[in-house]
Amino acid sequence: MASAAVLAEIKQEMNLETNEPFGKAIWDKKLKEGPGSTPKTKHLYKRCRWAHTAGGLYVDEEIKISLQRARLYTEAHKANAGEISVIQRAKCLEHYLKNCDLYIQDEEILVGVNSARPATLELYPEGGAANMFDYLEDETLCPPELYDEGVEMVEYWKQWSLSAMCERYVDPEDLRVMSSAVTGETPVWTHFYTNCIPPYQSVLEDGLEKRIEWCEKNIKNAKAKLRQYPWNGEENFPLFEKIDNWTAMIISAKAVIGWARRYSRLARIIAEDFDLSDSVSGANQRKKELLEVADICYNVPAKPARGLKDAMQSKWFCYMIVQNIERYSSGYSQLEDDLLWPYYKRSVIDKTGQPMTRAEAIELIECERLKVCERTVTKGRWMRIIHPGINDLHILSIGGLDENGNDMSTDLTDAILEAALNIHTNEPSIAFKYSPKINEKTRRLVYECVSQGYGFPSIKHHERNTKHSIEKHDWPPEVAARWALVLCMAPGATGRYSTQHSRNEGGGGIDGPNQGLLALWDGYDDWFSKSQVGVHTGDASKFTWEELLKAVRTQIENSAQLMFMNKEITSYAEGKRLESPFLAIMDDWNVEEGVGAYERYNKPYTNTWSSYYPGPLAIADDLTAIKYWIFDKKKYTMAQLLEALKANWNGYEEMRQEFLSAPKFGNDDDYADEIARWVFDTSTDVWETVKMLGAPKGVQHIAQSVSAFVTRGPMVGAEPFGRRHGEPTHDGGVSPYMGLDKKGPTAVLKSVSKLPHDRMKGNQLNQRLPVGLMRESEKGFDVWTAYMKTWHDLGIDHVQFNVVRTEDMRAAQKEPEKWDHLIVRIAGYSARFISLSKLAQDSIISRTVQELG
């Protein structure tokens, strides 16, 4: 029985006096009063500049591009022509931070932006022409007066861009295939999308001034070494490059300190010289807040954080630089409760530095969540399309156990969850590192967030993921225990040392369903690109079962090979052309060794992984249906199947129904589950065979979908398990196909548990649970806890839940203006339901509601 004392404590902290089920009381309160725990966050929520996209378009029509960053970067690049690339990059950052416009919005207590004005998008011409033209040629985004200047910039960067460099190493035929989008994600350098984990801890603990001193000392020592007699070329030659790297780090860090102090100056000017009488906090209080902001921005990130306010601001400044200004990078990756706990303790519990109340800390966390929702993100259309309903993949992690198995959750973990309950934003999503050893209060708050229908926290198996990182990445136990998700599903090391810096190390993926289909069509794609995108594996109408499996494996190998080759090419090129010296100075390993942020030779904690997205279960259900009806029952031939698929099942409805009725994954049926196991094992074998730089045990493998299961529907032809061309593909990485899991939640868990979780880095499982039980019943927490115990005992990697009523979603489809607050889980992230395409909405509605208890 759930402890009444725990619930009473939460109710008291959240000022909720009610005898109703807690979830329902929170839901009703929010509908009545609106989100936000204080007048400030209520105001900020109401005026939030949501910056999400839908169908690849920005929902807020006021969002426009700015060329300020592109202009200042281009100026500095030209002015430093001929300079060593890493120093040139540092000087571009410095020039931008000195001259860019800055702004502070009303009521903000956390400041720092990445664009010249609110609701503007800055561009990255150094990425390449495709992404620039994507924005310049979109009349809804590009003010006409900017077009010609933008085109001129593209012309200039043609010879210097990441894409120009990468194209040198790729055969044109391979480039055509990779750009087709059929075999998998198009190259990073066409959609300019990457991801990283900034090692925030170093800056919060040391401050940048100390790190600059460290670089200066390294340069001094290196120069002294050069003067040592007798000359030793072997040892001395590498020092030249190191000196360049340290020099670039120093330029960048000094520029970031100066930029933060520009905010300090601005906050002081607003406080002292402008009318603040319309502030919701009152003029005097607002003046006090702004003067405090001025003090904080003067202190950090130059110096160590004195308390929670400094720590949050320092983290935000670093985030803005690393993932928005120095270059664009997706994610909001951090183990937030672990990272901020020392500062929270100092401010909220011990009151020894920047003292504040718990409620003030929660208000600050709510402000951070809103700030994330306002982040304007410039990324290729490909990525905007597969991220409907959000700005970006913002996912932070909390919870988990330390290397000795102790609960790492703290009062800050609970405060983060309470802030999420208060402010009701879909971003940033939260990943919870689950273990039954974690205290009940924290688990209860996790449950309450889930019951609100946020779809987060998504739940990852703490012990399984930690073990995988120790065994497959060779991370020491204390590092492995402190993982945070890089994006939706992949753990990465956090801390000060050797974190993941680029998508080319970990990220990207190939398409699951198409690997099976290419095997049926001799590598030809007749549905989207109308071209040969796979290898020739022969006429499938004549295949035996064994030959079919072999053809599938060959297609997987070929698509994976293109992906891995492209990742390494891009990694090499970003080191040469697109270094990020500020990211480098944040990482102890880079400073110690004098290497660039994208260096991967001898990197201590590598994180080489990539995905299937959408997941490969489609291959499994396709193969199962083929085996069942063609090779076992012998009712149909391969030639008949190919005819039916070619016709998109039109005219073959009876046959389609039979193929739909074949055994399916997700029903605890060994017939289907063993084939799924073969698909996952085969794929993992392929991934492990690949030896990317710094990955002697092979690349680690993840099955997930983002929202590609809907958006890629038109790129995936008719499938043997009964799906027609254009319809959504398999959702998640290991989720049964919508509506085809008919035997209840335990059968789903049992099927999923038969997959090789121990060999894989992640497997995304989406489940849908009833609102009545989860939000409106007193027994929901106990029933859910029992479900989670089964899930945990079975060693399953991941699970996340939609708790939303079909009738509410149908009502939202009819009257979207009334359902602004409805949030649903898509994949590794949650989105506002009304921002999704009709097809995506329908696919959520079609997910089976699992009855528990």
Next chain:
Amino acid sequence: MTCKDCKFFYPVAEGEFDYEQGKGDCVNALQDSKGKYWLVRKAKEDAPSCANFKPNLK
């Protein structure tokens, strides 16, 4: 009148990271459909004043 004579012009002290001779900060309160914000832009001391100009009485 030039920016230097304007109430919204703030010189940048020598030694500051973004100090540049002849330039300073122009700080304005702006409002759009979502809310209010305070913007700082670089301005040249001798640039002709703009429509927002207010005399500096400090």
